[in-house]
Amino acid sequence: MGRFMGRRLFTAAISILGICVVVFFVTRVIPGDPAVLLAGDNQSEEYLAAVRARYGMDVPLLEQFARYLSGLFVGDLGTSIRTGRPVAQEIMERIPATAEMILASLLFAAVIALPLGVLAAAKKGTWIDALVRAASVVASSVASFWIALVLVFVFTYQLRLLPTPTGRLPRGFDPPPHITGMYTVDALLTGNFATFGAAASMLVLPGLTIGLLAAGFIAKLVRNEMVEQLDSGFVRMSRSLGISKARVIVQDGLRNAGPPIVTALALLVGSLIGGAVLVETIFAWPGLGRYASDALANKDLAALQGFVLCAGAAVVLLSLALDLIYAWMDPRVRLAGARS
Amino acid sequence: MTAPLVHPTPPKPKSPRRARSSRLNPLVIGGVALLVGMLAVGFIAPHFLPDPLATAAADASQPPSAEHWFGTDRYGRDVLARTIDAIQLDLTLALACAIAAFTVGTVLGTLAGFMGGVVDEIIMRFIDILAAFPAFVLAILVAFALGDGVVFAVAGVALAAVPEFVRLTRARALSIRRQDFVLASRVLGVRALVIAWTHVAPNSTGPAIVQAAFVGGSAILYLAGLAFLGVGVHPPQAEWGVMISEGSAEIVRGIWWSSLFPGLFILLAAVGFHLISDGMARGQHD
Numbered sequence: 001m002g003r004f005m006g007r008r009l010f011t012a013a014i015s016i017l018g019i020c021v022v023v024f025f026v027t028r029v030i031p032g033d034p035a036v037l038l039a040g041d042n043q044s045e046e047y048l049a050a051v052r053a054r055y056g057m058d059v060p061l062l063e064q065f066a067r068y069l070s071g072l073f074v075g076d077l078g079t080s081i082r083t084g085r086p087v088a089q090e091i092m093e094r095i096p097a098t099a100e101m102i103l104a105s106l107l108f109a110a111v112i113a114l115p116l117g118v119l120a121a122a123k124k125g126t127w128i129d130a131l132v133r134a135a136s137v138v139a140s141s142v143a144s145f146w147i148a149l150v151l152v153f154v155f156t157y158q159l160r161l162l163p164t165p166t167g168r169l170p171r172g173f174d175p176p177p178h179i180t181g182m183y184t185v186d187a188l189l190t191g192n193f194a195t196f197g198a199a200a201s202m203l204v205l206p207g208l209t210i211g212l213l214a215a216g217f218i219a220k221l222v223r224n225e226m227v228e229q230l231d232s233g234f235v236r237m238s239r240s241l242g243i244s245k246a247r248v249i250v251q252d253g254l255r256n257a258g259p260p261i262v263t264a265l266a267l268l269v270g271s272l273i274g275g276a277v278l279v280e281t282i283f284a285w286p287g288l289g290r291y292a293s294d295a296l297a298n299k300d301l302a303a304l305q306g307f308v309l310c311a312g313a314a315v316v317l318l319s320l321a322l323d324l325i326y327a328w329m330d331p332r333v334r335l336a337g338a339r340s
Numbered sequence: 341m342t343a344p345l346v347h348p349t350p351p352k353p354k355s356p357r358r359a360r361s362s363r364l365n366p367l368v369i370g371g372v373a374l375l376v377g378m379l380a381v382g383f384i385a386p387h388f389l390p391d392p393l394a395t396a397a398a399d400a401s402q403p404p405s406a407e408h409w410f411g412t413d414r415y416g417r418d419v420l421a422r423t424i425d426a427i428q429l430d431l432t433l434a435l436a437c438a439i440a441a442f443t444v445g446t447v448l449g450t451l452a453g454f455m456g457g458v459v460d461e462i463i464m465r466f467i468d469i470l471a472a473f474p475a476f477v478l479a480i481l482v483a484f485a486l487g488d489g490v491v492f493a494v495a496g497v498a499l500a501a502v503p504e505f506v507r508l509t510r511a512r513a514l515s516i517r518r519q520d521f522v523l524a525s526r527v528l529g530v531r532a533l534v535i536a537w538t539h540v541a542p543n544s545t546g547p548a549i550v551q552a553a554f555v556g557g558s559a560i561l562y563l564a565g566l567a568f569l570g571v572g573v574h575p576p577q578a579e580w581g582v583m584i585s586e587g588s589a590e591i592v593r594g595i596w597w598s599s600l601f602p603g604l605f606i607l608l609a610a611v612g613f614h615l616i617s618d619g620m621a622r623g624q625h626d
Contacts, residue, residue, distance in 0.1 A: 018469030027485040137618060141610030143561050145568050146584050146603030149591050157594050164592060274476030278565050282588065292477075293569050296484060304484055311477045 004327050004334035012320040019312040023305050024068050028061060040299075055301070077309070078302030082294065087306040091288065095310075096181025097168060098280070098287030101206050102272050103182075106265075108211025109218050116215075117222025122249055124227055132219055139216025145278040148209040152282070155205060162201055165283040173198045206283045210272050217271075221264055225257035232256075259326055266319035273311045367619030371553070374612035375431065378605075382427030390418045392425040392578040401595050411597035413583070414590060415576075422578040423601045429573070430560060430580055431609060433494055437559035438613075440498035442552040445505020446545055452506065453513025453544065454536045463506065471503035479562055483571045493572030497562045501555045505548050512544030550620045557613030564606050580606045 035051045036043070043051075052058045056067060071078070077087035120132035155162045163170040168183055176186040176195050184203060187196035229235060230253050238248045276289030284290070288307055295303035327334040386392070396416035404411040410419035452463040470478065475497075482496035516522060517540060525535045564581030566572040568588075573579040575586060580602035587599030 015469065015472050018465070019472055022469055022473070023481065026481055133618070137611060137614045138607070141557060141561070141607050141614050143564055143581075143584070143603055143606045143610075145565060145581075145588075146599065146606060149584065149588055149599050150596075150603070153591050153594075153596050157592060270474035271476065274474040274480075277476065277480065278568060281569070292480065296480065296569055296571060299484075304481065308473065308477055308481045312473045315474065316472055 001327065001334055005324060008320060008323055008327070012316050015316045016313055019309060019316070020069060020072060021065075023309050023312070024065055027301060027305060028057075028064065072309075077306040080295075080300050080303045082298045082300045082303065087302050090291065090303070091306050091310055094286060094288050094291050097285060098273070098276055098289060100182035100184060100203065101210065101276065101280070101285060101287060102269060104184075104203050104207030105210035105214055105272060106269075108208055109214035112211070113215040113218035114222060117219040118226055118249060118254065120219070120223040121226030121230060121253070122245070124230075129223070132223065136216040136220045136223075139212055139219075142212070144209055144213055144275045145282055147212060148205070148279050148282045151205050151209060162204060163198075165202070165205060167284045167286060168199060168202055169195070170198050170202065202283075206279055206285055209279050210275055213275055214268055214272060217268055218261070221261055222257065225260055226253050229253045229256045259330070263319070263322055263326070266315055266322055269318055270311065270315035273314065365619040365623055367615045367622070369619075371612045371615030371617075371619065374608060374615070378427050378609060378612070379431060382424060382431070385424045386421070389421040389424060392417065392422040393576055394418075401590065401598070403595075404597055410601045413586060413598040414595075419583070419598055419601055422583055423580070423605055425578040426580050426583070426602065427605070427609075429578070430563065430606075433490065433563050433573075434556045434559040434609070434613070436494050437498045437501065437563070438552045438556040440494065441501035441505055441555055442548060444498070445502045446509045446541065446548050448502070449506040449509025449548075450513050450536055450541045450544060453510035454517050454540045455532070456514075456517075460510075464510070467503045467506045470499070471507075473500070475500035475558070476562055476565060479566065480569070480571070483566055488571060488574075490572050493563060493566045497559050497566070500562075501559070504551055504555075508547040508551055509544045512547065513540050516540050516543050550617050553613050553617035553620065557610040557617065560606055560610045560613065 035048045035055070035057055039048055039051045049058070056064055059067075075088050077091065079085065080087050080090060083090065116132045116135070120129045123129050152165055156164055169175065173195055176183055176190055176192050176199075179186045179189055183199035184196055187193070187199055226249070230249070232252075235248055235252050238252055239245070243251075273288065276285075276287060277292045278289070279285070280287050280289035281293045288310065292304060292307040294300070295307060323333075394417060396412070399408075399412050399416035401414050402408055402412040402416075408418050408420065410423060413419055413422070448463050448467070452460040473481075478500040479493070479496035482499055483493045486492035486495060513536075522535060522539050525539060563572060564579070564584070567574075567579050567581030568585045570585075573582055575582050583602040584599040587595065587597075587602075591599060
């Protein structure tokens with residue numbers, strides 16, 4: 001286990017270093033002057049020089065990179081030109097909002113997609129299977145920012161079931177005491193049910209929007225994994241022993257299909273963070289995605305770099321965590337890792 | 341009919357002929373028909389519709405009617421004309437993304453798989469790093485860094501799609517380089533790059549074509565998303581993402597038509613690409 005962990009930690013560290021390299025060099029080496037990018041066209045040479053000096057672009061590229069990396073080691077992601085505050089601090093403040101939204105969306109997605117995927121696999125080749133596949137194709141073809149608007153129109157304008165999307169809490173509510181930073185969780189922990197209801201009513205639509213996108217992906221994945229498992233020798237064995245189909249599906253199918261499905265979640269969460277850039281913009285959700293779209297609109301280089309770095313690192317760290325958990329639970333994983 | 345869980349005999353091995361013929365699967369035909377139909381409408385219909393850029397303040401934000409089937413937006417422009425006008429642009433850009441990513445990805449993948457050794461190592465390490473980024477996030481970064489423009493948005497979306505092509509092609513190339521016909525070419529003294537180009541590349545692109553169709557669909561979504569954020573295509577150009585963005589502020593006031601219709605067309609176009617991909621994948625795997 002120690003050896004597997006060491007190898008896995010090493011590759012994760014290399015990946016994160018690689019992410020830093022890409023994030024830095026993509027914005028520096030690319031044709032065109034980053035100072036012009038930041039300052040805008042038609043600026044005087046003196047002004048450009050001042051911009052370069054301000055962002056440390058007046059020293060050789062490798063030295064800039066060394067400074068950037070050494071800054072990262074002490075948690076310095078630079079300063080946002082929009083707010084003048086440290087990017088690292090702003091990102092830390094915004095992580096709970098996005099985490100809450102993505103957790104809610106995974107919950108929605110699991111509730112919708114898991115039964116559908118299992119059902120499609122159990123009824124492989126029937127019209128039910130075809131319907132689930134069609135639904136999953138449609139779900140992966142919908143523009144997230146569009147379905148968000150459609151949901152807002154239906155639920156807040158037409159049915160008036162939910163408050164207008166203006167952030168994490170409706171007007172007149174104060175955030176609950178800070179424990180996790182996720183309003184719904186904090187409100188529950190402190191027993192503040194009115195705030196919980198209010199926060200949940202704001203969370204439903206962004207969570208559902210992202211959840212629908214995730215559901216298409218998860219349904220397809222669950223179906224394909226389950227089809228493979230249900231076709232395997234041990235399932236045939238169980239069935240021939242007279243164990244009911246439903247029981248075989250849960251006991252043999254789902255348990256074995258689980259690991260590859262959960263592993264794929266790391267990548268899925270990555271794409272959900274990408275989707276959050278659009279969805280948070282629509283719901284005025286003060287998370288990482290909104291931070292990125294603000295950075296984009298204001299040409300806030302440090303803020304955007306910080307966001308991209310976090311999104312990449314989140315994927316690497318999440319898949320690292322999942323891999324380590326599996327290796328701990330399942331000796332076959334760590335032995336296979338050691339051999340290859 | 342439920343599929344039996346118990347196979348009395350193992351399933352027959354699939355013949356390559358069957359895989360080839362089933363490429364003309366109804367899903368693929370449906371997807372192609374959908375996209376070709378959209379393109380045809382995109383080429384012909386604008387001749388019969390109002391100017392997609394013509395504003396009319398008196399006609400602003402009118403609901404769908406006999407005169408304006410999809411209504412008008414807040415500048416009084418005809419939403420139907422704009423939605424139709426955007427077909428050519430959106431589909432062309434999506435195709436450009438898919439073709440660019442396919443070309444770069446399969447060339448790199450063939451090289452990595454066929455050459456092996458240091459070349460393989462360098463290409464794959466780089467690809468692993470790219471793949472760690474969520475696709476849309478990488479597209480945003482590249483489009484931001486390159487500067488604002490449609491070409492840069494396409495480049496960003498295409499780059500984000502490259503890693504999957506490299507992996508698919510490399511895996512195929514690795515198995516093909518050990519085949520007898522490649523060995524025979526080697527024995528005959530054919531140069532490695534020529535072998536890679538004439539034997540390995542054509543035989544390793546099957547799964548990559550499936551992926552290209554898939555990328556076409558996601559490129560529609562990503563490009564519209566970038567345009568929605570103000571990157572790539574800009575107003576007043578008729579583009580689906582731009583149109584949804586322009587309509588988004590009005591939706592809480594009940595004006596749904598200016599963003600609903602462009603979004604439906606995004607859905608249709610992406611479904612078209614995804615059907616092709618899904619249908620071809622079934623032909624190759626099932």
